[in-house]
Amino acid sequence: MAILGATGAVGTELLELLASRNFPLAELKLLASERSAGKRLNFRGESLLVEPVSDRAFDKVDIVLASAGGSTSKTWAGVAVDKGAVVIDNSSAFRMNPDVPLVVPEVNPQAAAKHKGIIANPNCTTILMSVAVWPLHQVQPIKRIVAATYQSASGAGAKAMEEVKIQTSAILQGQEPVAEVLPYPLAFNLFPHNSPLTDSGYCEEELKMVNETRKIFGNQDIRITATCVRVPVLRAHSEAINLEFDTPFSPDAAREILSQAPGVKLVENWQTNYFPMPMEASGKDEVLVGRIRQDISHPCGLELWLCGDQIRKGAALNAVQIAELLVEKNLMRPLSVVNG
């Protein structure tokens, strides 16, 4: 196995997960850009050298976990696939490609079997929402989703997290916050998601929630709208989700279903007003779901609230789960073909 982008926030999390989940590994290669190569990272008590990515780096590699951004994936995924590897790509480069399965293991594990060398890991907000609403969709098809997100700085990378801390410290000392990584100061502030805007008026992050959810669910009929917002939280995303069904969906039934759903943890204490919070979702595998209630504006509506660690389940964990699926279902490619 190789990790491409080993030194990034998701790369660090991948290493931790491969170790803690005892992923069966013959060898682990850490790959990064020239700039980050030469660093050493700990893995299961060993110090591993980060190598610069190159054609040769993918020799005899069965699985590549790529998390170095879209352009790196576009450059190297084909090379890795040509050498016989399966690339599990965390970027948006291949997600909407009809030849590339887009997989959330709790939702559509069967899609992974159809891969032609690349499997895409969905967008973080999309993964979190999918895990939470898919079990309900199985019981009664969702007709429409109106989502509003509360996305942490970590979604924009480790540098954005650092910037928010520096800005916060400046404001507490009565100084002006400086924004360099993110477009505007995020400390004690918030703003609509900073991904590029499209002609529809939606930003790319919002359209990912729309289009990727439909692809993952294998259902082009679900109508989805979203407003994505960056908030001054360091880690873990939150989402207010309004669901519309064809017939009423009882909150108690939804609660019962979600309390047993894979990857979901029901967090609700109505007495103490205790529901999912990013503080508690950080570092957790599960998507925390709560505040399930009958939508008082629609007889067939259901409201819910979720928080999830978007570096973990929203990125690294989902990728490792896909890799586990490949091993378990024997979906790897015959390396001999290309090494011959």
Add this chain to the structure above:
Amino acid sequence: MAILGATGAVGTELLELLASRNFPLAELKLLASERSAGKRLNFRGESLLVEPVSDRAFDKVDIVLASAGGSTSKTWAGVAVDKGAVVIDNSSAFRMNPDVPLVVPEVNPQAAAKHKGIIANPNCTTILMSVAVWPLHQVQPIKRIVAATYQSASGAGAKAMEEVKIQTSAILQGQEPVAEVLPYPLAFNLFPHNSPLTDSGYCEEELKMVNETRKIFGNQDIRITATCVRVPVLRAHSEAINLEFDTPFSPDAAREILSQAPGVKLVENWQTNYFPMPMEASGKDEVLVGRIRQDISHPCGLELWLCGDQIRKGAALNAVQIAELLVEKNLMRPLSVVNG
């Protein structure tokens, strides 16, 4: 005129607004609880003594701006009315009372004329949303609203703002944040609004948005659902609003209407991804509105995003505007009746 609750966050803002708007005042009495009485506050260059609230304190007072909480309003509003004053009450105590007009001057100024001594100032998130969507509702009735809010610490008072700063500072120094004013740490975190939960699963803050909006709009048919969330912003609330009409509402038409609407400032730069932010709404009179777009999940849907200073337009400014309306339309009560 008297301000009841002069030393609080809204009280301070009321003083500032009465001065900056040159409100016609014969006398201004500052009233507060025994605990806060004795303090001195500056007003138009004068140092005014804060008096303890009492029966006699309302003698010869024409207007009372009350912002000392529901129980104080319940105790003193009747006394002030008996003495001939009009009470503009910022608490939730009388808002849903059918004998009490609930007024947003940009929306239903005519309702103020029907007062019987008390006029209620609506909830902050409700005022902000009302100002922004009423001009659209005038052109085409709104059928349904799905709202998600991003509410700042100041909504929970000055102590909550201070607590968030202390928590933030603690976290930056690697210490555990302590929550005493708010139920959970808000620094770098967020949680569903901490108002009491009702049997419906909605918290009181959410139901205020539902019920107060209907009363202000004089329309019980609008269906409204909301998810209210506290975010680690010091001041100014934000709201993601999804509107549903009976027929399509073009975003350009909405933009044109809102660019001329009273109390609204259109803030949209699609090239630079620049839209309303709490940082810029703080201290401003207007509700900033932007990201107006056709809802891609519904042919008759419209999405918009707003930020507004909930201490200013969401509380103090709205109250002062109501007082201005009373003066302008001569809606004050004859003081002689009760002073005789």
